[in-house]
Each structure stands twice: as structure tokens, then as C-alpha cells.
Amino acid sequence: MGDQIVLEEELKMGAASNDFVRHEAVTGSNNVAQDPDPQPHDGLEAILNGGHLPSAELEEAIRLIYGKRLPQLAIDSSISDHAKENNFQIFGYQMKAQVEQLRRPRKVRIAGIQNKIVLPTTAPIGEQRDAIFRRVGQMIEAAALAGANIIGLQEAWTMPFAFCTRERLPWTEFAESAENGPSTKLMKQLAAKHGVVIISPILERDEEKDDVIWNTAVVISHTGNVIGKSRKNHIPRVGDFNESTYYMESTLGHPVFETAFGKIGINICYGRHHPQNWMMYALNGAEIIFNPSATVNGLSESLWPIEARNAAIANHVFTVGINRVGSEVFPNEFTSGDGKPAHKMFGHFYGSSYIAGPDGTRTPGLSRTQEGIIICEADLNLCRQTKDAWGFRMTQRLPDYAKELTEVSQSDYRPKIIKEI
Amino acid sequence: MGDQIVLEEELKMGAASNDFVRHEAVTGSNNVAQDPDPQPHDGLEAILNGGHLPSAELEEAIRLIYGKRLPQLAIDSSISDHAKENNFQIFGYQMKAQVEQLRRPRKVRIAGIQNKIVLPTTAPIGEQRDAIFRRVGQMIEAAALAGANIIGLQEAWTMPFAFCTRERLPWTEFAESAENGPSTKLMKQLAAKHGVVIISPILERDEEKDDVIWNTAVVISHTGNVIGKSRKNHIPRVGDFNESTYYMESTLGHPVFETAFGKIGINICYGRHHPQNWMMYALNGAEIIFNPSATVNGLSESLWPIEARNAAIANHVFTVGINRVGSEVFPNEFTSGDGKPAHKMFGHFYGSSYIAGPDGTRTPGLSRTQEGIIICEADLNLCRQTKDAWGFRMTQRLPDYAKELTEVSQSDYRPKIIKEI
Numbered sequence: 001m002g003d004q005i006v007l008e009e010e011l012k013m014g015a016a017s018n019d020f021v022r023h024e025a026v027t028g029s030n031n032v033a034q035d036p037d038p039q040p041h042d043g044l045e046a047i048l049n050g051g052h053l054p055s056a057e058l059e060e061a062i063r064l065i066y067g068k069r070l071p072q073l074a075i076d077s078s079i080s081d082h083a084k085e086n087n088f089q090i091f092g093y094q095m096k097a098q099v100e101q102l103r104r105p106r107k108v109r110i111a112g113i114q115n116k117i118v119l120p121t122t123a124p125i126g127e128q129r130d131a132i133f134r135r136v137g138q139m140i141e142a143a144a145l146a147g148a149n150i151i152g153l154q155e156a157w158t159m160p161f162a163f164c165t166r167e168r169l170p171w172t173e174f175a176e177s178a179e180n181g182p183s184t185k186l187m188k189q190l191a192a193k194h195g196v197v198i199i200s201p202i203l204e205r206d207e208e209k210d211d212v213i214w215n216t217a218v219v220i221s222h223t224g225n226v227i228g229k230s231r232k233n234h235i236p237r238v239g240d241f242n243e244s245t246y247y248m249e250s251t252l253g254h255p256v257f258e259t260a261f262g263k264i265g266i267n268i269c270y271g272r273h274h275p276q277n278w279m280m281y282a283l284n285g286a287e288i289i290f291n292p293s294a295t296v297n298g299l300s301e302s303l304w305p306i307e308a309r310n311a312a313i314a315n316h317v318f319t320v321g322i323n324r325v326g327s328e329v330f331p332n333e334f335t336s337g338d339g340k341p342a343h344k345m346f347g348h349f350y351g352s353s354y355i356a357g358p359d360g361t362r363t364p365g366l367s368r369t370q371e372g373i374i375i376c377e378a379d380l381n382l383c384r385q386t387k388d389a390w391g392f393r394m395t396q397r398l399p400d401y402a403k404e405l406t407e408v409s410q411s412d413y414r415p416k417i418i419k420e421i
Numbered sequence: 422m423g424d425q426i427v428l429e430e431e432l433k434m435g436a437a438s439n440d441f442v443r444h445e446a447v448t449g450s451n452n453v454a455q456d457p458d459p460q461p462h463d464g465l466e467a468i469l470n471g472g473h474l475p476s477a478e479l480e481e482a483i484r485l486i487y488g489k490r491l492p493q494l495a496i497d498s499s500i501s502d503h504a505k506e507n508n509f510q511i512f513g514y515q516m517k518a519q520v521e522q523l524r525r526p527r528k529v530r531i532a533g534i535q536n537k538i539v540l541p542t543t544a545p546i547g548e549q550r551d552a553i554f555r556r557v558g559q560m561i562e563a564a565a566l567a568g569a570n571i572i573g574l575q576e577a578w579t580m581p582f583a584f585c586t587r588e589r590l591p592w593t594e595f596a597e598s599a600e601n602g603p604s605t606k607l608m609k610q611l612a613a614k615h616g617v618v619i620i621s622p623i624l625e626r627d628e629e630k631d632d633v634i635w636n637t638a639v640v641i642s643h644t645g646n647v648i649g650k651s652r653k654n655h656i657p658r659v660g661d662f663n664e665s666t667y668y669m670e671s672t673l674g675h676p677v678f679e680t681a682f683g684k685i686g687i688n689i690c691y692g693r694h695h696p697q698n699w700m701m702y703a704l705n706g707a708e709i710i711f712n713p714s715a716t717v718n719g720l721s722e723s724l725w726p727i728e729a730r731n732a733a734i735a736n737h738v739f740t741v742g743i744n745r746v747g748s749e750v751f752p753n754e755f756t757s758g759d760g761k762p763a764h765k766m767f768g769h770f771y772g773s774s775y776i777a778g779p780d781g782t783r784t785p786g787l788s789r790t791q792e793g794i795i796i797c798e799a800d801l802n803l804c805r806q807t808k809d810a811w812g813f814r815m816t817q818r819l820p821d822y823a824k825e826l827t828e829v830s831q832s833d834y835r836p837k838i839i840k841e842i
Contacts, residue, residue: 302488
């Protein structure tokens with residue numbers, strides 16, 4: 001790999017709590033920036049579990065907000081203690097299906113990891129990246145030890161979300177080959193070691209074709225091979241998300257990756273606002289759709305609990321919304337097109353990662369401010385069971401919509417408006 | 422009208438509180454059936470406002486659940502007192518937009534009404550219908566007096582939701598002409614009297630063509646004319662919703678109605694599960710999409726707060742989810758295909774009607790058990806402002822999806838699945 005990326009020994013867990021102390025000493029606090037607009041509480045879960053609501057009210061609130069109270073997944077105390085010592089959350093839940101006679105349960109543990117950048121954005125790029133590699137590597141190890149089979153990381157997890165700046169260097173140095181860049185090499189190593197599938201969303205440099213940059217998710221099998229990659233289909237031009245300055249819309253369509261643990265699609269970030277994007281992954285057979293994201297308070301927080309969950313419902317799939325956490329301060333000031341003064345801080349990225357099921361239930365969210373791992377032991381049989389129960393695939397009238405969307409795409413389309421005569 | 426439908430005098434409100442007493446005496450209690458599976462609380466709003474949460478926690482919970490705390494709309498005390506005396510809720514909120522220089526604000530008061538049936542389903546059909554006409558007429562009057570401009574009623578509001586029974590007579594007697602049936606005549610009268618647009622979803626009998634039955638929303642202008650009608654695009658085969666026994670999918674496409682108060686689409690009930698249905702109304706220019714529904718606890722309650730709100734977000738429109746309330750007991754027992762014994766009760770219809778805005782905010786919901794009116798004073802300028810801010814129409818790549826949906830609609834389509842080699 002060439003770079004000073006994390007050694008396997010450094011990633012190793014278990015009794016070596018001294019390692020973690022050393023790790024913290026090396027990387028410093030994860031709080032490289034204070035939240036620019038901190039909310040008084042750490043998410044709905046912190047409020048609900050704050051001891052204020054009588055138990056009957058709490059249970060009913062949970063039913064109404066999450067669909068139902070999901071059974072918790074037991075996490076070994078050595079892992080949860082380790083997480084606590086290292087300042088990240090780890091929570092697990094179960095989503096069960098009915099028992100069938102001819103199919104066995106297809107229980108898969110799906111995990112999402114939300115993290116902060118580790119070093120200030122002023123540190124050398126290689127050091128920033130290595131520090132993130134160490135931190136995320138540590139969290140992947142914890143997820144794997146907790147039994148995760150498929151682990152999804154956040155969008156452009158190897159770097160600060162520098163697209164607010166519109167500057168090229170040094171940020172474009174984080175771009176790397178999807179097939180054999182340093183993060184892919186590390187992920188292949190971790191995937192093979194633990195027998196897990198990893199969804200690794202990075203800033204891709206297409207070194208074989210024109211050096212073009214893409215926003216890409218690399219899919220790595222449990223054997224440590226790259227199965228393939230998927231690129232971001234919809235690029236934002238909103239708030240500080242000046243991503244259209246850096247890369248274009250994917251031309252790869254909606255590939256679905258058949259892994260040892262289920263068929264996976266990846267709808268990157270802003271694509272979650274487009275229901276037809278989720279739909280096409282589902283129509284290509286996805287059972288689990290990851291939504292690696294980077295999004296901030298004040299822009300999208302009221303949308304966040306809705307969109308990935310709606311996609312799970314509408315498409316009879318599991319969805320995994322993963323959002324980074326923390327604030328990121330950049331060296332040079334930038335403006336946000338909102339009339340406010342130039343500033344250097346981008347955030348607050350509010351985390352709140354969660355997993356939604358085809359039946360409309362969802363897990364509680366991770367923290368708004370702390371790093372964490374959310375795990376769901378999902379019986380994938382629930383996809384087809386829900387498909388049979390609700391029948392949206394049967395009743396969705398695709399040929400009619402294909403025709404209507406074809407018509408509406410014509411430049412001379414006239415909306416079908418009926419007026420009072 | 423021929424039938425003994427409500428007299429204008431009976432509908433009249435104001436000082437005549439004796440009228441309401443008389444009305445109650447005539448129609449009896451609205452609680453014709455007890456809830457078969459009552460929850461201990463009357464909705465999330467009842468829990469949040471139950472006085473348990475400290476104010477800072479409450480405010481943050483409201484921000485996270487509803488997007489923000491919307492300013493309340495002042496409702497004249499004569500109207501709210503009247504509502505209270507007559508056992509229905511009336512709540513109003515405001516969704517504001519930024520002030521523009523070249524466009525004036527386009528403030529429109531949108532209302533949704535959720536109601537119960539009034540008489541037992543064993544009463545003569547004409548009497549059942551007239552009692553509902555009186556009750557809903559009274560609520561329309563209250564909404565109009567509170568300043569509503571557009572009033573949406575629930576799906577098949579003139580009748581019990583008898584499609585669970587699979588019986589034809591007597592239930593098909595509720596079907597009527599969309600153009601000049603008794604409910605349309607009454608709605609035309611009320612619309613003209615108050616200068617309001619009414620969305621009146623009924624069971625339609627196409628008397629001019631084959632006597633076929635449809636699930637139809639009639640749109641009546643503020644002048645009292647029928648502007649047109651829209652029919653249910655997606656028909657459920659789920660739970661007790663045996664509607665495919667009675668009527669077929671609409672062949673009218675996705676018409677949008679240009680009224681004096683904005684452009685309106687109607688996505689009836691089960692169509693809310695299909696994001697592409699909402700989308701086509703929006704692409705035809707709708708600014709407000711109503712979702713008149715009838716849906717029950719145990720089937721869809723975890724989906725309800727998600728779907729109409731996601732549609733508002735994804736399409737930069739206002740959406741109005743209206744669900745009937747109460748339980749309905751039928752004369753003959755029926756089964757539900759769930760292994761449980763035959764029974765006569767269909768419900769609980771959980772109400773919880775709400776209005777969502779293009780910016781992801783939503784109003785609190787009406788009660789899970791009580792009738793009510795939800796009003797939102799919406800500045801329709803917010804649609805285009807949100808469209809400009811988020812740009813989903815610009816980034817949605819319709820021609821690509823038209824092509825992909827066309828391909829996927831072919832019987833020989835092979836899902837794009839990538840496997841490890």
C-alpha cells in the first residue's frame with residue numbers, strides 16, 4: 001500500500017485495551033471541530049429514553065415512531081465495552097420474518113458505520129487519510145466481531161467532505177482508484193480477514209480513463225475481491241454541496257451486486273431524494289439498498305427519517321441510511337449562497353444512521369453527534385413476504401409509467417391540466 | 422336530490438347551538454362501534470403534549486418529528502367551541518414561504534376532514550347516507566367558516582368501507598353518478614355557498630357507460646361546478662381491502678385540476694404506496710396532492726406518516742393525507758385471510774390526517790379516534806422556492822428512467838445483477 005496506513009496489529013482488538021489508549025493518544029480527540037449549531041439533545045432516542053415518559057406512553061410512542069419496538073440484538077460485552085472506551089456507539093436490533101416451510105430463514109447482519117474525520121483538515125492529506133483508516137478500521141473490526149455480515153460505510157468516508165470549498169488541490173488528492181487504491185486495499189484485507197462484505201464509498205479517480213473523478217461505492221466480497229462498483233446517479237447543487245463542480249452523474253445505471261449475504265444496491269446520498277432511483281435498484285433485484293450519505297443540520301434533517309424508510313416500504317427492501325457525523329473546519333473561508341458571511345465550518349453532520357425494513361419498521365437512529373455502528377439482523381425472507389402481502393410490484397403499472405415518463409420527457413409535453421370551463 | 426338529505430338550515434351554524442343538540446339527538450352518538458384494538462393513547466400528539474417532557478426536550482422532539490414547530494392558525498373561538506360541542510377536532514397551522522419581490526404570497530387554506538360513519542351499517546342505506554351527509558356537511562361548514570379554501574374529504578366518504586365483505590347489495594347502492602349524484606349535488610351547493618373548492622371522493626357508478634363502478638374523486642370548484650374527476654390508479658389486494666372485487670384501475674391517467682386556489686391532484690388511498698403515482702401528478706403541475714384514504718391499524722400505521730410526507734419532499738408539493746376514523750361493524754361475518762376466525766368488525770381506522778409541505782415539515786396529526794378538521798394556511802410560493810433550492814426536477818434524469826422503465830417492463834428483461842467472478 002505504500003502509505004503509513006493502519007497495521008493489522010493496530011486494528012486488533014480483544015484484551016489489548018492499552019492499544020486503544022495508544023490509539024487515542026496518536027489520533028487525538030475525534031472532536032476536531034465543535035458543532036456550529038448544536039442542538040440541546042442528541043436525537044429523538046435520547047429524548048424518548050430520557051426517563052420522562054411513563055412506560056405506556058413510551059411504548060406507544062415507539063410503536064408510532066418506529067413501527068414497533070424491535071427486539072435488541074445481544075452484543076457481547078467485550079465489544080460494547082470496547083466501543084464505549086473508544087467513544088463510539090454500537091447498537092443491534094432484529095427484524096424477523098414469518099417461518100416458511102420450504103425456505104429457510106435468511107438471517108443476515110447488516111451494519112452501517114457513521115464516523116467523523118479524525119485530524120484537522122489542515123493536516124497533511126496522507127496523515128488525515130491514515131487516521132481515518134485507523135479509526136474506521138477499528139470500527140469495522142468491532143462490527144465484524146459483533147457478527148456483521150455486510151458493512152456499509154458513509155459517503156466519501158476516507159476524507160472530509162470538502163466539496164463545499166470548490167477548491168481542487170489538496171482535496172482531489174483523496175481521489176483514488178476504485179480497483180486498487182489504498183482504501184480498497186485496506187477494505188479487501190479487512191473483508192477477507194473477517195469474511196464480511198464491505199460497501200466502501202470513496203472519491204474515485206478513474207486512472208484508466210481520462211483521470212475523471214467520480215463519487216463511487218466499491219463493493220468488496222467476503223473473500224476480499226472487488227465485485228464491482230456503483231456510482232452516484234444524482235448530483236446535488238444545494239447548500240454547500242457543490243459536488244457538481246467535481247464529478248458528473250453516473251453512467252453505470254443501477255447495478256445490483258449479488259453477494260454471499262444478499263443482493264445489494266447502493267443509492268449514494270442525494271439519490272435518496274429520487275424515489276425512481278431506489279426503485280430501479282429494487283427492480284434489478286436488490287434486497288438491501290445502502291444510502292451512504294453526508295448531510296447537515298438545517299438542510300435535510302426533516303427529510304432524513306422519511307426518505308430511506310419510504311424507499312424500504314415502496315420497494316419491499318431493507319434500506320440503510322448512513323450519514324457522517326461531526327463538523328468539519330476548512331483552511332480557507334467559503335460562502336454558502338445564503339447571504340451569510342464567509343466561514344470555514346461545514347456542518348453539523350447529524351449522523352442519525354438507521355436501518356428500515358420492508359414492513360415499514362425501522363431501528364432507532366444512532367447519535368446526532370457521536371460515531372457509531374448500527375446493526376440489524378434481518379431475515380431477508382421478509383422482502384418476499386411483504387411483496388406477497390402488499391403486492392406493490394404486482395400493482396405498480398410499470399408499462400403505464402414507462403409510457404407517461406417517455407411522454408413527459410419530450411420537450412413539447414403539455415401537462416394534463418383540467419380547468420373549469 | 423329526492424332523498425332526505427340535509428337541509429341547508431340544518432347545516433347552518435353560528436349562534437344556533439340548539440341545532441347542534443338537536444343534530445346529536447337525531448344522529449345519535451358517532452361511536453357506532455367500539456375500537457377492536459384500541460391503543461392506550463390517542464396518537465403521538467397526545468403523548469408529546471401530555472406534559473411529561475420538559476420544554477426543551479419537547480421542542481427538540483417536535484423539531485425532529487415534524488421538521489419544526491409550525492405557527493398555529495388562529496381559529497375563531499365560536500368555531501372551536503362549536504367543534505368541541507360537536508365532538509370533532511379543528512386545528513390549524515401555517516406553512517410560510519420567503520417574501521419575493523415579483524410574486525405576491527399565494528396563501529391558501531387547505532383543509533382535510535376525517536370522519537366516522539354515523540349510523541350502524543344495518544340501518545337503511547338512504548338513512549346511513551343522509552346521516553353522513555349531515556355530519557360531513559356540518560364539518561365542511563366549520564372548515565369554511567375557519568377560512569378553508571380547499572376542503573378534501575376522505576375516500577368513499579359517503580359510506581362505510583364495506584369492501585371487506587365482498588358482498589354487492591346493499592353496499593353498491595352507495596355508488597352514484599360523479600356528475601349529478603346526491604353527494605355531488607350537496608357538495609356543489611356547499612361549495613357555491615362558501616366559495617370553496619371541494620374534493621369529494623365517492624364510489625362512482627358510471628351511469629352513462631356500462632354501469633361500471635369506480636373509486637373516484639369529484640373536484641368541485643368554488644363556483645359550485647364540477648371541474649372534473651379523477652379515479653383511483655392503484656387498487657389494493659391486501660388485508661380486508663378487497664377492492665379489486667368492485668372496481669378496476671383508473672384509465673384516466675393523472676389529471677391535475679386548476680382551481681381558483683391552486684393546481685390539485687388526487688392520489689387515492691393505496692396509490693400513496695406508489696411513488697411514481699405522486700410523481701406523475703406533480704409532473705402534470707400539481708401544487709397540492711390530496712390522498713383520501715381508508716386504512717387501518719395493524720396494516721399500515723407505520724407507513725402512514727412516511728408516504729405522503731415523502732411525496733411532498735420528493736415532488737416539491739403540499740400533500741394532504743386524510744384517513745377515516747373509527748370502526749365499522751357489518752351485518753354478516755367475513756374472514757380476513759389471516760387465519761383468524763370470521764368476524765364482523767372492520768377497523769380500527771386510525772385517522773391521523775396531516776398535511777406535509779415541500780420543505781419536509783408537516784403538521785401534527787389529527788386524533789387516532791376522534792373526527793376532525795386539519796387546516797394549513799400554505800403559501801404555495803414555497804413549492805417553487807423549494808424546487809429552486811433542492812432542484813429535484815432538474816436532477817431527476819427523467820429520460821433515463823423512462824428508458825429504464827420501458828426496458829424493465831419487457832417480459833424478457835434481465836435484472837442487472839453483478840456477481841463475483
